[in-house]
Amino acid sequence: MTDRADVLGALGTVYDPELDEPITSLRFVTSCDVSAAGDVDVRLRLPTPQCAPNFAYLMAADARDAVLRLPEVGTVTVVLEDHYTGDEINAAVGRGGTFADAFPGETDGELDALRELFRRKALVARQSRLCERLLAGGATVGDVAARRVADLPDNPDARRCIELRAHLDIRSDEDAPAFVLPGGEPIAASDLRQWLRTASLVRTSLEANGGICRSLLRVRYGITDPEEVAA
């Protein structure tokens, strides 16, 4: 029987597509209840009532899908609370509908391209963190460029890079290059410094955005926020 820990575990695999962080660590999960019959009720919240509906929809729909993949789960209800398009999103997600179902006539299509764009940004940002750590540890640009996937450390950034590469159809077998351009080509040693300069800007943007979201959530719900997470 699925229990609350299983559900939270499943929700931990759902990422804010824009920030590339799990909705659980972002504290977007307000509550999560599992009834004796295995029915699941998840409540989500966002930093502002006007957070972009596209990302809001993706998180709600992904949350439902992730919980539905659990074995022996009953009915699954995911409700986005306190959002100006909450009714539309909840109705569509509740019936397993698409983004276009939620907002008929207001979208040209689904959100795959948007999701892919942000996965590419996330991969760049995570690679830059891994790369900077290696260089700070004394590796040369030549060393870094020569790294294979098998050489990557076992840490959240590296694991997430592998997941993102799978989503983006970039090979990530043990022998594949550890650091790649958004199209999957390896980053040459001669390009590495320049790549890092731009990649660290992408990372700063993502992290600063995450910082603002956390601050706004804290203000909105009066929750405590221990400290800055990165930078």
Added chain:
Amino acid sequence: MYEKDGEKYFVLDTHTHFWDASPENWVEGAEEYAKGWIECFHAYQGLGPPDTHWPIEKFQKYSEEDFVRDMFEEGHVDVAIFQPTYLKSWYRNGFNTAQQDATLAEKYPDRLILNGRWDPREGEAGLRQLEEDAKRYRLKGVKLYTAEWHNGSRGWTLKDDAAQPFFEKCIELGITNIHVHKGPTIWPLDKDAFDVSDVDRVATDYQELNFIVEHVGLPRIEDFCFMATQEPNVYAGLAVVIGGLMHARPRFFAKVMGELLFWVGEDKMLFGADYAIWEPKWQVEGLVDWNYPDDTFSDYPAFTNASKKKILGLNAAKLYGVEVPEECRLPVEEGTPAAREDAELVEGRG
């Protein structure tokens, strides 16, 4: 003017408002949006120091006395630029129209500059209105809000054919400063609403005009920076960067400032307090006191007294033809040029 440690700073706040978001001004049937909008702004105020937070009632509608005190008497601001935001679909008399701003601007003609606005979806009538506004308010700038709703349309881009006659008209009328809101927006629903590629295009097409990207495209600073390095007439409007990060997220603020100084450069960054979201006082004082927190930031360009003077006022004074008192000027010098690197490796265009 602000003075600290013998240095005198001319403060030109490029982004201020005099709004009315009180319930009496909400459009019937759109109350939810009108209320949500101002509450969202109010949440951003929460990112500033606690002693600068206002109750929501005051935040919805503040007085002329509040404005004058917070900006000029206590806020160190010499000259401020009103950036109107109409939002007439949600607010009956508009959220913050040129007319509202004009009531104050007329009383303080030497201290308040009024920017106008246009919307290509208004066609010929919009062009005529722009001409009238330009004459009445002696416009040197406009604020464009591409995400605004209009007759069932939920946004537009600077690249639209319908927008081109408006740029031509701006050139004809001497309206050289085009402020574009690129920051938290909502529509269109299925796209990323922060796309700055339209600015890229028009900045190339209209070299006579300056494009000030408000909120530096937050949260897509990278897209903005990569674009701004390629376009000499694109500027960074720092509203939200200082207010939203300097107090709440000081290390991120340091990184964002470092990146902007590197990519965009101190000659193209413009202070904006974004009153009444945030009062200018703590932002001006904080920026003058600010430096990188430690030497892990040593790869970024230095932040000098000259950088502060330019960003707080001198850069904008140049764009708007505002005379700066002798004692606040800098000796004539070359600016520290920003990076002009190519971003193709990250953007994957190569």
